[in-house]
Amino acid sequence: MEHPFRIADNVRTGTPIMLIKISYRDMEGFGEASMPPRYGEDLNTAKVFLDQLDLSQFHSVSPIDPILSYIDHIQPGNPAIKAALDIALHDLWGKITKRSVHELYGLSNEILQTAKTISIEAPEIMAARVTEAKDFRYLKIKLGTAEDRAIIQAIRKVTDQPLYIDANQGWKNKEEAARLIDWLSTQACLFIEQPMPKNDFDAMEWLKNRSSLPIIGDEGIQRIKDIDNAGLFYHGVNIKLMKSTGIREAFTMLTTAKKKGLHTMIGCMSETSCAIAAGAQLGSLAEFIDLDGNLGVTNDPFIAFPCVQGEIRVDNSPGLGLKKPTWDTVEPYIENS
Structure with missing residues (x-):
């Protein structure tokens, strides 16, 4: 990275x-x-x-x-x-x-506005990284520290871009989380992703009903069975191919979540352009896009859909739409055709 x-x-x-x-x-x-x-x-x-x-x-x-x-x-x-x-x-x-994967599923090839993720550093470093990401319409800010307010204050000195907030289960007290969310709602933040530990069901249910911003489940939403009760704890779900076992189940999870009236988001891990291209094929099903996991990779062996000023333009190339991989950047491990 x-x-x-x-x-x-x-x-x-x-x-x-x-x-x-x-x-x-x-x-x-x-x-x-x-x-x-x-x-x-x-x-x-x-x-x-x-x-x-x-x-x-x-x-x-x-x-x-x-x-x-x-x-x-x-x-x-x-x-x-x-x-x-x-x-x-x-x-x-x-x-x-x-046919492209999105065509196989009867989906369109929309222009996707991905957020740019800013991981936790000292507030001034995060503000500098935000400045570098000025071409993105949305920013995803990692929180879950004792300096969460200072981080947002530093960021708000350099940009007014809308923010996705991701606490990665970092908040442990539901009352404190609710007060922080109240303040974040005044800072042009759009939602809070996984604020509480995924197994603290009582706290998550309480916070979901109390929160002044939508709560999006991530670590707490793995596979299709998790969509059944998602509405008890979250206003929306973040679907990732690496959690869902791939495109097929992610498609089912996204369509099921939409039917249940949940907000939908498609996200990623730190990935090469191969998995990002796969996620982008389902982008038209998501309200929120977080497919930037390939942008900070220094040895990405694939070329797929370029991200220009935060926009991912998915075309109708057959399959995933990958260009030929440059295998010289990859350490061989196993070949099983």
């Missing part, structure tokens, strides 16, 4: 990534597993999972649902490597049919 990435409970300078390729006849589909340490997956767990995989039983990429069901039931958990397989299969399916 170009800069250390610091949130309420950890900091890192890189992220373990596994890129995969699935071959079918003369075509190739590419996928990605991004595995931040806090979620429990790594290169070894991904390899163990892939060693159990046998796609030879399937003779075509379509229909895709039986293949993804088989993958999901190999063993519980492992959403990131499952997402990599899902993404690669969708890329392949699109290339075979000469």
